[in-house]
Amino acid sequence: MTKITDIMRQQANPLWEASFNHPFIEQLSTGALSPQTFRYYLKQDRFYLENFAALHGKIADQIDDPDIKAFLYAGAEGFNDSEKEVRKEFFSELKITQEEIDQTHIAPTAYSYVTHMYHELNEGTPARAAAALLPCYWLYNEIGKKLIQLGSPIKIYQRFIETYESPDFTTATDKMIQIVDQLAETADQKEQQEMIQAFVRSSYFELHFWEMAYQRQEWS
Numbered sequence: 001m002t003k004i005t006d007i008m009r010q011q012a013n014p015l016w017e018a019s020f021n022h023p024f025i026e027q028l029s030t031g032a033l034s035p036q037t038f039r040y041y042l043k044q045d046r047f048y049l050e051n052f053a054a055l056h057g058k059i060a061d062q063i064d065d066p067d068i069k070a071f072l073y074a075g076a077e078g079f080n081d082s083e084k085e086v087r088k089e090f091f092s093e094l095k096i097t098q099e100e101i102d103q104t105h106i107a108p109t110a111y112s113y114v115t116h117m118y119h120e121l122n123e124g125t126p127a128r129a130a131a132a133l134l135p136c137y138w139l140y141n142e143i144g145k146k147l148i149q150l151g152s153p154i155k156i157y158q159r160f161i162e163t164y165e166s167p168d169f170t171t172a173t174d175k176m177i178q179i180v181d182q183l184a185e186t187a188d189q190k191e192q193q194e195m196i197q198a199f200v201r202s203s204y205f206e207l208h209f210w211e212m213a214y215q216r217q218e219w220s
């Protein structure tokens with residue numbers, strides 16, 4: 001039987017291809033990406049990562065399966081990710097000060113993405129919310145695997161790429177794919193369609209997150 005995650009991946013493919021070919025990604029690899037754009041991305045991604053971790057916990061609260069619960073709680077605590085540590089190093093290397101962080105407000109696309117994920121949980125179901133989290137793991141893992149072959153001449157961009165290509169991160173991605181497939185098994189057809197929609201919408205926001213950073217989007 002076709003897995004729901006295969007359907008999701010297929011339906012979101014044009015959006016994923018657009019992410020792979022986005023100038024932010026291409027320039028990360030060539031090294032041409034402006035350091036100011038990368039800094040903007042990191043500062044906005046803080047908002048995303050905070051909410052992403054919190055959502056893991058909120059979804060886990062509503063799930064009975066002990067295995068899935070444990071994985072999601074670990075994600076909420078940041079046990080799965082070296083990402084947090086790496087980001088701390090990036091912030092200190094790029095001299096992004098606490099003052100600069102305090103003065104940063106969430107930009108429109110980051111706000112919309114986070115709002116979408118909460119909507120899938122609060123107005124939807126834990127299965128829909130898990131589907132909304134999946135592109136985050138899976139898209140970055142595919143980008144990591146593609147970019148690692150090209151590498152980047154800029155050290156910090158190279159380290160960014162390596163974060164998403166590690167064996168641990170690939171294992172976490174595979175686990176999250178399996179969780180979404182498992183949650184779909186007990187969902188009815190309507191909920192399965194809503195899970196697919198949540199995944200495609202997150203894929204849309206992933207693409208527009210690169211664009212937000214590339215344009216250094218503001219509210220006005």
Ligand SMILES: Cc1ncc(C[n+]2csc(CCO)c2C)c(N)n1
Pocket residue numbers: 045048049052080081082083135136137140206209
């Ligand atoms: C907009 C945006 N989307 C995805 C990621 C990647 N990411 C965030 S948390 C996590 C799981 C554990 O590290 C992964 C892969 C990101 N950083 N920013």
